[in-house]
Amino acid sequence: AQSVTQLDSQVPVFEEAPVELRCNYSSSVSVYLFWYVQYPNQGLQLLLKYLSGSTLVKGINGFEAEFNKSQTSFHLRKPSVHISDTAEYFCAVSVLYNFNKFYFGSGTKLNVKP
């Protein structure tokens, strides 16, 4: 079975400060890894994904994430956040059976303060 744990339910940070949102996963098979962002009253927008290759992946809006297989982690980072980054962030894993099923974490609310 697969599971995703987002260790922080809320992360407050000041504008222009760096931020790291943590994600750990559990799986008995190989997975693909994703980060999605959800702004208030909206659906999910893809930030970045890791499928294979380089363990450091870059996404939109200046975000990046690093896949660490030994620690089964996929933490999201941004060196300098903006007020507009205030949103909820979801880590997800995907397992390719004969269908494509996503497992999501419970989300981390990023609150960027001026």
Next chain:
Amino acid sequence: ETGVTQSPTHLIKTRGQQVTLRCSSQSGHNTVSWYQQALGQGPQFIFQYYREEENGRGNFPPRFSGLQFPNYSSELNVNALELDDSALYLCASSQFAPLVRSETQYFGPGTRLLVL
């Protein structure tokens, strides 16, 4: 904008009623998945449709059912609504084929359902 649209945006029903939610997939995508996102939680996989057939299901009872049409649009039907069915329902589309990897799902804005 992902090109995935959902209707309606909001809906209020009473317990015991039935509801139908609709989703239009992104152009070129042949697979649609439905997720339930309860307040304060991450999305939970309900089921996935490929070529008009359900080809994967999460831990949801049979009163959650769906359809996929030849144009790849989709419906989610929920019978005998319960209070706990109140949630944001998300539709996601992707391109899938048995020998072609389909890694990414693109989400619509969701339908917020309130059951009273």
